[in-house]
Amino acid sequence: MVSPVTVMITGAAGQIGYALAPQVCRGAMLGPDTPIILHLLDIAPAETALKGVAMELVDAAYPLVKKIVATVNLEEACKGVDVAVMVGGFPRGPGMERKDVMAKNVAIYKGQASALQEHASPDVKVVVVANPANTNALILSNYAPKIPKENVTCLTRLDHNRALGQVSERTGVPVSDVKNCIIWGNHSSTQYPDVNHATAGGKSVRELVNDDEYLNGEFVTTVQQRGAAIIAARKFSSALSAASSVCDHVRDWVHGTPEGTWTSMGVISPGGDAGYGVEAGLMYSFPVTCAGGKWSIVQGLAIDDRSRSLMDATAAELKEEKTMAEELIAAM
Template sequence: MKTPIDVAVTGAAGQISYSLLFRLASGELFGLEQPIVLRLLEITPALDRLHGVKMELNDCAYPLLQKVILTDDPRIAFKDVDYAFLVGARPRGPGMKRKDLLESNAEIFSGQGNALNEVAHRNVKVLITGNPANTNALITQKNAPDLSPTCFSAMSMLDHNRAIFQLAKKCGVRSKDVKNIIVWGNHSETQYPDLMHATVKGLSASTLVSDAWIENEFIPTVRHRGASVIEERGGISSAASAANAAIFQMRSWVFGTEASDWSDWVSMAVISDGSYGVEKGLFCSFPVQVSSSGLVSIVQDLDLDATSKARLKESVLELKEERKAIKHLL
């Protein structure tokens, strides 16, 4: 059997993590021959609840799960980790301004960045899902200066999957028949789900759906899907679909997109190199390809019309505003 890998999950007693941990322990992400050690981080008051999660993990008797470590210390949680899912974040409370949310999360993710910098494996892959994910990724990366910026990514696969389903439903096909959707920008209501390069069973999506449907239904539905789920579920977030997207994105990052037969690329929020006019250093969602060795590259030279450029610019402006709000903490 292979040497166990160490996988850290923060906010490990929360809803998203509850949907994520059992799938990790089962081997769904890393394969049925790869044993893992789960290193679970929570705030001190939630450790009792996390202990209950550990009991359930143990009761599943997963053959690949070698050990479960519970802690409220990020330096223990991130010790020599190969992969980290930063799920835990402070949610936006009633009356809380966005600036206050950004600052409270900046304190969390700056501390976790420092810990990763000190103790994590030098080639660690860190996926930030806690919102605001793009700016939290920026904070984490800035506080881990000894790690390559390519060690960090923010999740946009949830938006990518949502966009795939909406197009597949409209065209009366299965999700696997949809390829090359793109989500540009921030994981927020300014994101731009783009169908310009998408295909459905090899046909251009733009020939199968109307501009009116894209503008009035597709884009608003994808942008507001999270809020819609919360409303329908009575205040409960889209935890299962978020956990699923985290697995999808990390799997693409670990094993690559080269061998994929379902898309030429995936959407990931990675640090910008200036592609498509996005300021260097921001974490922005792009179409990316990943080599079998895990090297991420932004897909180049895609055509964007004036409307697409304007929408990407709008989302990037929001990323800049978020960065400005927490600049003193970077």
């Protein structure tokens, strides 16, 4: 018998949480044979909606689900958690400055860090989804020092999957045969979607597309701006694809990436050559492979001058965010 895995979703009454919880319960995250104990957390004003989500999950009668805990109590939600999906955060509203949003999220993630460290499993795996995802993850990691640094990540798999999808549409190759696109840097409009090492149907994407102007221009901006384009089309954020990519992120982390294939994850940079020259301590998206429940940055990839410039630009934004967060914490 496989022991149940306790999964926590914060912001569970929101759009992403509502899309994510059923996928977790069906085994999309941890596999069809892994039983689940599901912890759903949201803020007090969303308590009634949260109860409604829990009611629907009960009504769906998922065989893998052994227990559902729906709560507005952070400590209760974090108790015994093996996988923490941090969807909840303070969104940017009309007229809000970037610093205002950062200040709200610094406080939220500092508090959640303490609760996870105190109540979660010692080897809890954390993926931060709420924006600014990289910096929220960095704050959480810094204020939960008992949780191994490598166990705190942020979601750039959504951007990675978007890149795979764009290559598939451009080439006509099924997305299952598109491999090794890379998202470097921040989960923001400065991210660098890189196809220099990618293949489609076993062939180089650069050679197959044979259009550097497209790959260096429209492709990059399409991936960078895809979230905004979906909001413009749907009038809502990309909840479905975000939820699916969270499952992909955790599944590959826990069960491993296929041989010869890598994914993109926001992880703590080790600095130096191992971190492709990215300053140590930044939460930066790299190409990684996963095995045995651990990730490793893919090493030895050739980086051309154009790529170096784009990688440095997104690192500079992350450094600015990190400095801002540190200043806000110091002022608390």
